[in-house]
Amino acid sequence: MGIQYRELMDKFITLKVAEEFTKTPGVREEIEGNFPGEQFLKEVLLLKFEQALKENIKLLVDLDGASGYPTSFLEAAFGGLVRHYKSVQTVRDNLIFISKDDPYLIGDIEEYINDALKKDV
Amino acid sequence: MFKVTYFIVFAIGCCLGAGVIHFWGSNFDLGDEINIVDLSSVLTTLFLAFYIPTVLEKNRDSKKFVKEIIIKRVDALQQNFDSISSSVSSCDTSIPVVQDTKSDILGKFTRISNDLKVLEQIFDEIKAKQIIKDYIGKINTLRRRYKNHVTGGRFDLNSFVYTGTAKIQESVLATEVTKELSFLILKINALQ
Numbered sequence: 001m002g003i004q005y006r007e008l009m010d011k012f013i014t015l016k017v018a019e020e021f022t023k024t025p026g027v028r029e030e031i032e033g034n035f036p037g038e039q040f041l042k043e044v045l046l047l048k049f050e051q052a053l054k055e056n057i058k059l060l061v062d063l064d065g066a067s068g069y070p071t072s073f074l075e076a077a078f079g080g081l082v083r084h085y086k087s088v089q090t091v092r093d094n095l096i097f098i099s100k101d102d103p104y105l106i107g108d109i110e111e112y113i114n115d116a117l118k119k120d121v
Numbered sequence: 122m123f124k125v126t127y128f129i130v131f132a133i134g135c136c137l138g139a140g141v142i143h144f145w146g147s148n149f150d151l152g153d154e155i156n157i158v159d160l161s162s163v164l165t166t167l168f169l170a171f172y173i174p175t176v177l178e179k180n181r182d183s184k185k186f187v188k189e190i191i192i193k194r195v196d197a198l199q200q201n202f203d204s205i206s207s208s209v210s211s212c213d214t215s216i217p218v219v220q221d222t223k224s225d226i227l228g229k230f231t232r233i234s235n236d237l238k239v240l241e242q243i244f245d246e247i248k249a250k251q252i253i254k255d256y257i258g259k260i261n262t263l264r265r266r267y268k269n270h271v272t273g274g275r276f277d278l279n280s281f282v283y284t285g286t287a288k289i290q291e292s293v294l295a296t297e298v299t300k301e302l303s304f305l306i307l308k309i310n311a312l313q
Contacts, residue, residue: 024224026277036277068227070272102231103238108265 012096013052018065020044026070037076045077046084052094063099063106075112082116127171184312191243191309198236198260199302201229202267206295209271212283223276230268237261249312256305263301267294 017025021040045061052059063069082091091113099105205226212218241257270291275281283291 026223026227026272067224068231070223070227070276071269072273072276072278075273076277102234104234104261104264107261108268111265 012058012060013048013055014060014062015044015048016062016065018062023065024067026068026073037073038080040073041077041080041084045081049081049091049094058094058096060096060098063097064101066101068102069105071108071112074109075116078109079112079116082113086117088114088117187247188309188312191240192306194236194240194243195302195306195309198233198240199299201233201236202295202298202302205229205267205271206291209283209291210288212288214282214285214288217280217282218276226271230264230272233264237264253305253308253312256301256308260298260301260305263294263298267291267298270294 017040021044022036025040026036049059078091078095081095082088085091092110095113097106097109208222208226208229212222237257237260241254244254244257270287274287
């Protein structure tokens, strides 16, 4: 699910987490409230994913530039996306990631996606 | 530099030999025939005198250097895991984890991922045996389990606390990581 960024920018809808949501996912100031993973899903990820599905292209999620991603945030966001569509395949087929800052992050997210429907919400 | 030194030493040896024959040759009863066994012995000694330092020892030192580099990387990996463990164990079970601590933990996990990737690339570069590469996979799986435990649940909540049970489980996982990293160092040391 990882890919070379430059070559494919034009063929995807892009979502840069650090720019479009927060540079500190899962580490929030009191005033910003709780549940950032679910908030990211509802306010950003779902909308972009739906747009990608409508236009029949993939959503490219750029994970770089953030200070790190807790499991709680990733599971709530991407696991939550699977639970919203009730389909691991739909998410896997239409989502691509870039992560140069953390080389194993994509593998971690893939695990959360694969296990999302097994989780008791 | 080494070749020049070798040539100089060889030349000195030849000059000394010629000097001895010239000045004290009458005191020695030199034969006209060359003994094949003695000649083979001299040539073998010369060959070993050249081969051992330039090839064998150089090869041994090179492998030792690579092992030291790898072990330093594994040590750095261990330090980051230890740092996270220390952060978790120092958190109070009744006080929410502060944002700075969370940021620090997440930053350390990112460094761990990068250090692990570098190790993987080094093992590919030196064409390490599959059993060593498999250890990287094992440690990565442990890394993920450990990260899931330390930053999972409701880590992103402002009110998140590490319970007593969570801290015990963290300690168990951290010990497992230390064990596997120690085994990796043993495997590296045993490399030919």
